[in-house]
Amino acid sequence: MRTAIISLVLIMGLIACKQKKMELTQKEKAVAFIKSFETGSSDVLNFIDENIKSHNYTLPNGKNTYEMYFTNEPSGCKIEFIRIFEDKEFVIMHNKYTNLEGYPGPIITFDIVRFENGKIAEHWDNIALEINESINGNSQTDGAVIIKDISLTEKNKAVVSEYMQVMLSGEFDKIAKHINGENYIQHNSIIDNGVSGVLNTIEKLKTEGIDVVFNKVHRIFAEGNFVLAIVEGSMGDKPTSFYDLFRIENGQIVEHWDILEEIQASEDWQNTNGKFHF
Template sequence: MKRLVLICALVLLCSACYPKNQHATQDTLSQKNKATALLESIETGNPTPVSYINPEKYIQHNLMVKDGLAGFGELLKQLPEGSAKVNVVRAFQDEKYVFTHTEYDIFGPKIGFDIFKFENGKIVEHWDNLQVAAGPSPNGHSMIDGATVITDRALTDENKALVCSFVQDILRDGKMERLTSYFDDDNYIQHNPNIGDGLSGLGKALEAMSKAGIVMKYDRIHTVLGEGNFVLTVSEGSFAGKPTAFYDLFRVENGKIAEHWDVIETIAAPHDRKNNNGKF
C-alpha cells in the first residue's frame, strides 16, 4: 500500500497536479535532507519527498532506469511489497550537488553512491553506482562502516585537489613512485572487500590481481565532489576487460589519505540501456 501511495504521488507530479504552494515548507529543508528523504522513501513509501524532484526536468543516469519521474515510478512498481531497505550512512553537499553513501536491499543487498544535482531547490539530475555487498575486508571492515563525521570544511578545496592528484597520478597514470607521498606511512583504512589496510595491503592486492591476469584501469576522472575531509571521485575505465565506472570515497586527515571506500560497477552495454543519458 505504501508503494502504491508513492506511485500515485509520482503520477500526480508528472501531471503537474500539485498546487504550487502545497509543499512550501520543503524549502526549509537542506538539499542534503531532501536527497536523504527521497532515498529513504523507497523503503518507507512516504510520498512527500517525490515533490523534491522537478517533474518537468529530471535526468536519470542510472542506465537501467527509464528517464524522468515515470522511470522512477516504474522502478518502484517492480519492487515486491515491503522488500526495499535503505540505510543512508553518509551524506555530503558540494554546492548544487549532494552525494550519499548508502546500504540498500533492493533486489538483494547492495552498496551504492548516489549524486543529486539541485536547481532552485529541486532535484533535476541523478547519477549512481551500485555493487553487490561483499566482505568483510581482510582486516574485518565492511563496505560502509568507518568514520562518518565531517570536519575541516574550510579545507574542502585543498582536500579535493589532493585526492584528484592521487587518482590521476596513481590510479590513472600508474606513477607508483609517488604513492607514499599521499599517505601517512601504513596508516590507511581500506573498505574494499578484497584489499587489506595500509599500503602493504594495497601492494598485496595489486600483486594478486597481476598474477591472476586481472587489469584495473582508470582512463578518465569525470567528477570530483567534496565536503570537508570527505572527497568523492567518479571515474571511467575498465576492470577485467569490461567498461567500468569507479566511485571512490576518500577521507583525508592532516593532508594525507586516511580511509577509502569504493563501489565498482560494469557499465551496461548500449543495447541494454533504458535511457540515452550516459553513465556520466
C-alpha cells in the same frame, strides 16, 4: 490604521520566516528522495523535476518513472544512510539497501543527486552487492562518518586530484606520497590495510592477468574531510565505473571506501545519459 498596517506587516514577516525555516535543505530533500524507495511516500514528488535525468541504466528519464515507485505503500526495502555530504548543487550519499527488488542480497551504493531551482534534476548511482568477508577486517561501510575541516575542502579535493593523476599514470610506486603509510584504513574487501595492501593487490591482480586501468576522472566532489572521485576505467577487459571515497587528514589519505560497477552495454540502457555526464 498605521499601527494595524505595521502589525500586519510584522505578522506576514513572521509567517514568511516560519515558512522559510520549514523549507527542507538539499540534504534533507536528497534523503527523502532515496528514503521513498523504502516508504513509498509520494510527498517527494513535490521536489522532483518533471524532466529528471537518470544515470542508472535501468531507469527511463522523467518524473513519471518515480511516480510508479512512490505509491504510499512500503516496499519492504530498508535503507541505511551511512555518509551524506554536499558539494554546491550536488548531494552525495553512501547507503546500504536491504531487500531491494531485483537484487539477491543487500547492496551498497553511492547515490548522487543534482538540484536545480530547488528540485532534483539528476540522479547517479554506483551499486555493488554487500560482501560479508574482507581480508582487512573492515566492512564496506564502517569507519568514520563525521564531516569536519570544512575550511580545508578545496585543499582536500586537491590531494585526491593529485592522487588520482598518479593512478591514471599507472605510476603506482608514487602513491605512498599521498597515503598515510600503514595507518591507511581500507574498506575494499580484497585489499589489505596500508600502502602495502594497495601495492600488493595491484601486483596480485597483474599476475592473474587483471589490469586495473583508470582512464578519466570525470568529477571530484568534497565537503570537508570527505572526497569522492568518479572515475571511468576498466578491470581486466570489463569497462568499469569507479566511485572512490577518501577521508583526508592533515593533507593525507587516511581511509578509503569504493564501489566498482561494470558498465553495461549501451543498447541495454533505458536512457541515453551515460554513467559519467556531470
